[in-house]
Amino acid sequence: MDQVVGLAPDAASVKAGQGLARNEKWADAGSSERAVWGSCQGSGKQPYQTGVDLGGPAYKCSCPSRKFPCKHALGLMLLWANGEIQHADEPDWVRTWVDQRAERSERPERKPGEVADPIAAQQRAARRADRVSAGLAELAGWLDDQVRQGLGGFDQRAYAELSRLAARMVDAQAPGVAGAVRRAAAVVGRGHGWPGELLEELALIHLIVAAHGRLDELPPSLADTVLSRIGWSTETARVLAEGEQVEDDWLMLGRVVEPDERLTVRRVWLRGATTGRIGLILTFAAAGRPLDPLPARPGEYVPGALSYYPGALPLRALLTQSDPRTPAPRPTGHTVRQALASYVESLAADPWNERWPLVLQDVRPARHGEGWALVDEAGDGLELVPGWDPLKLLAVSAGDPITVAGEWNRAGLRPMTCWHHDRAVIL
Known part of the structure; x- marks a missing residue:
């Protein structure tokens, strides 16, 4: 039992693992001379499939945690160490996984890109997870301070504070969050409405920090999104x-x-x-x-x-x-309102989504303040990103409605392609 506890990356993982070391938490649990395995129901629809190669030990779990071993693997090993898991034939996924690990260990030379030491790789991932958690905890404290103090006078200290925080997130190996902090810094002092834009950026940062703290409770697909936004890559x-x-x-x-x-x-x-x-x-x-x-x-x-x-x-x-x-023929498109509705739908699934492709049908380029917009037959328009040169778009349109595909973000629409009849014109 002490040996299993000694494998835990931190005290919180030990406590969480002990909470899962109960038979009612597991289905299809079994053990062999080589491995122990089982399925643990989490917050998602599908249970987390967990396996431990006893020869390593090495761990395999479908949960989104980046700790090695995760709480599910710890709970499974504690249950096994207590003699509460019966001997059984290895299911196909366990047998294949353990066989592949054994085969790799026997190779005289590893292939390009193959991990030389999976245990060391797991330990590096665990150390990174700890750094990310510590960095995001510091960021959460700073965000709480801003709520208490308010944003009045923030523009006077913005550059130094946000630059320090972005650098801290880089040190914490959370590059995605570092980029979000830099975007927030770029908003400060930009136009009359910058406090509202800054509040929006900080709210999205707070949301990612809060989501990271509840990873184990999120549906697996949303947990994958959170990890990606933080900066974890997928092979x-x-x-x-x-x-x-x-x-x-x-x-x-x-x-x-x-x-x-x-x-x-x-x-x-x-x-x-x-x-x-x-x-x-x-x-x-x-x-x-x-x-x-x-x-x-x-x-x-x-x-x-x-x-x-x-x-x-x-x-x-x-x-x-x-x-x-x-x-391909000219694609079908949407009105401005339909296109924006599709973007709103994307935000409902992923509130951190920055870009979305739109295909606008029967629109004309028109002046809009100091810039340009694409206006549909109903008179609704989408602003183009500031500084975008509309000359090529105007030449294709010549006053007639056209179909335009563009990339939309909060700064406006960046046209990519338009169609003159069925001929695509790259913008």
Whole structure:
């Protein structure tokens, strides 16, 4: 029993594991000479599938926790150490997992990308989880202080405080949160309505901090979203093996390329011709390096399968292209109100969603204050992002209504592609 407790990453995990070390918490539990396994019902629809390779020990659990071992593995081992789990034949998933671990341990040379020491990798992940938790706890305290003090005079101390917090989040290995803090800093002093925008940014940061503290209570898909927003990555191999796969003819709505001093990011937006599903292909390249070739030109179909990354709002995906790309007709679109309603739906699933593709039908470019907007037949309009040059859009439209695909965020719409009859024009 003491040996099991000694494996725990922290005291909180010991306490949580002890709470799960009861027979009524587990279904399909069993043990063999090599492993112990079982299913523990959490807050989601599906129970968490937990296994322990006794030869390591090594742990496998479908829960979203980044601690190794997690509370489910600790509870299972405590129950086993107390002699309360019966001997049984290994189920297929346990036998396959343990066999694969045994096979890897016998390899004289490891393959590229293979983890040399899975136990060490688990320990590194646990140390990172502790750093993330400590950093977010500090951030939570700072946010509570702002609620008590109010935002009056905040612009005078904003740069130093938010810069310090962003750096602290980088040290805590929570790069996603660091980026959110930087976005909040960029809002300060920008226009007359900046206090309201800042409050919105801080509220989203507070929400991610609060969600992290309740990871074990969240549905698995939402927990995956929270971890992704914090900055945990998902291995490509896991996406290809376990991600939801959707086959369709994928229309390439457009692409956005954002270069900076260190990294060039390209976002490619796809929409399924049959399913209507949205897909986002992200590509990265170091500054000065070329990006991978595009899967198609905007306005073309890419027949193939998308493997989606886990999350409450599956968007990012990997594309397996199975057939040559083909021309596509002009896509159907929405009115401005319908398009914005689809964005609101996305926020209901993922409140941290920053971007959303919109296809607007029968819109015209028109002046809007100091900038431009796309206005539909009902007179509703969407502002374009500040500084976007509308000349090419105006030339295609020539005063007539057109279909436009763009990327929407809170700053406005960034047009990517428009259609002149059935011919796609890259903007």
